[in-house]
Amino acid sequence: MGVRAAPSGPAGMEPETQRKRCWSWERDLWPSVGSCSCTPVSTTALRFGPFGEHSVNASWIAVQELEKLGLGEDIDLHVCEIPVEYQAVERLIPALWKKHSPQLVVHVGLSGMATTVTLEKCGHNIGYRGLDNCRFCPGSQCCIEGGPECIDSVIDMDAVCKRVSTLGLDVAVTISKDAGRYLCDFTYYTSLYHSHGRSAFVHVPPLGRPYSAEQLGRALQAIIAAMLSDLKHSESNINCHNEH
Numbered sequence: 001m002g003v004r005a006a007p008s009g010p011a012g013m014e015p016e017t018q019r020k021r022c023w024s025w026e027r028d029l030w031p032s033v034g035s036c037s038c039t040p041v042s043t044t045a046l047r048f049g050p051f052g053e054h055s056v057n058a059s060w061i062a063v064q065e066l067e068k069l070g071l072g073e074d075i076d077l078h079v080c081e082i083p084v085e086y087q088a089v090e091r092l093i094p095a096l097w098k099k100h101s102p103q104l105v106v107h108v109g110l111s112g113m114a115t116t117v118t119l120e121k122c123g124h125n126i127g128y129r130g131l132d133n134c135r136f137c138p139g140s141q142c143c144i145e146g147g148p149e150c151i152d153s154v155i156d157m158d159a160v161c162k163r164v165s166t167l168g169l170d171v172a173v174t175i176s177k178d179a180g181r182y183l184c185d186f187t188y189y190t191s192l193y194h195s196h197g198r199s200a201f202v203h204v205p206p207l208g209r210p211y212s213a214e215q216l217g218r219a220l221q222a223i224i225a226a227m228l229s230d231l232k233h234s235e236s237n238i239n240c241h242n243e244h
Contacts (some may be wrong), residue, residue, distance in 0.1 A: 058207045058216065059108040065217020071224060078102070084133045084183045093190045104155075104198055104231060105191055106224055109184035111203040115210065116172040117219050119157040120179045120201035122150045123189030127181040143189045151192040154234070155200050160226040164219070171211055171219040176203070200227055 063079055071077050078100050082092055097105070111118065126142040126149065157175055164173050179185035179201055191199040202223060204216050211219070 057110050058204050058213075059110045061207060061213045062204050062216035062220055063108050065213050066220040066224075069217055069221045071221065071228075075228070082107075082183075082187060086128070086132050086136055086138055086183070086186060087134075089183065089187045089190055093187065094194050097191075097194055104200065104224075104227060105195060106220075106227065107184070107187055107191060107199065107201045108220065109179075109187075109201065109203055110206065111180070111184075112206060114203050114205040116174045116205065117211075117216065117223070118174050118176045118203040119161055119223070120153075120184075120188060120203065121157045121175060121177050122152045123179060123187075123192045123201070124150045124181060124185050125189055128186055130182045132183060143186055144193055147189075147193060151189060151197060153192060153200050154197040154231070155227050156230050157200075159230055160223060163226045163229075164222045167222055169215070169219055169222060171215050173219065173223070179203070198231075200224075 060081065067077065067079050080092075080096060082089060123143075125144060125147045128138055128141045128143070131137050161173050161175050179188050184201065184203065188199065188201040202220065204220075205211065207213060207216075
């Protein structure tokens, strides 16, 4: 199941116009990636390493718990750590998509201010002024020069949030439209750009504030399952529509 690279922009749109709007791909622009029957899929969960005052990144602990739990026999889960470095993100994200050709990539990051598990709707292109772990910051202060200001995920985060919130996990799940203009946001935008919107980002709070590693792992398991269901439902609709 291949992944199409994002085009330079919607046809006929001037570069300046592209930069001033949120770029969102309609689901029916996606090629068919399977029939209406259940097929094995590949999912990649990416987490960040330590940074700042966080010697232990809760996103890594949560992803480790997710790896123990798994996503079911029909789903291949690949886990990878991304350094908190802009240039590493620029190098690794396209390489990971090329290597695994996943149906979905879910990035998991730590937010020191969060008290809920937060689903990010979109990634932003400009405004990156914070130095990374190598004391580096892009001179352009953006992810993709000439790219749109923001890119939406094809995943319906509102639907995912509602679905997970009914499962009784004792973990609050909320929605956000601002991933923070640091490595989380930078990574999300870069992944959305290269995956044609087929990425997601989940922010988790620090461990114990208020959730345990096990709670975060189970929340990630439920969230990703809901995301894959949302993706499969939309693609099944496309396939059935195409057959007619």
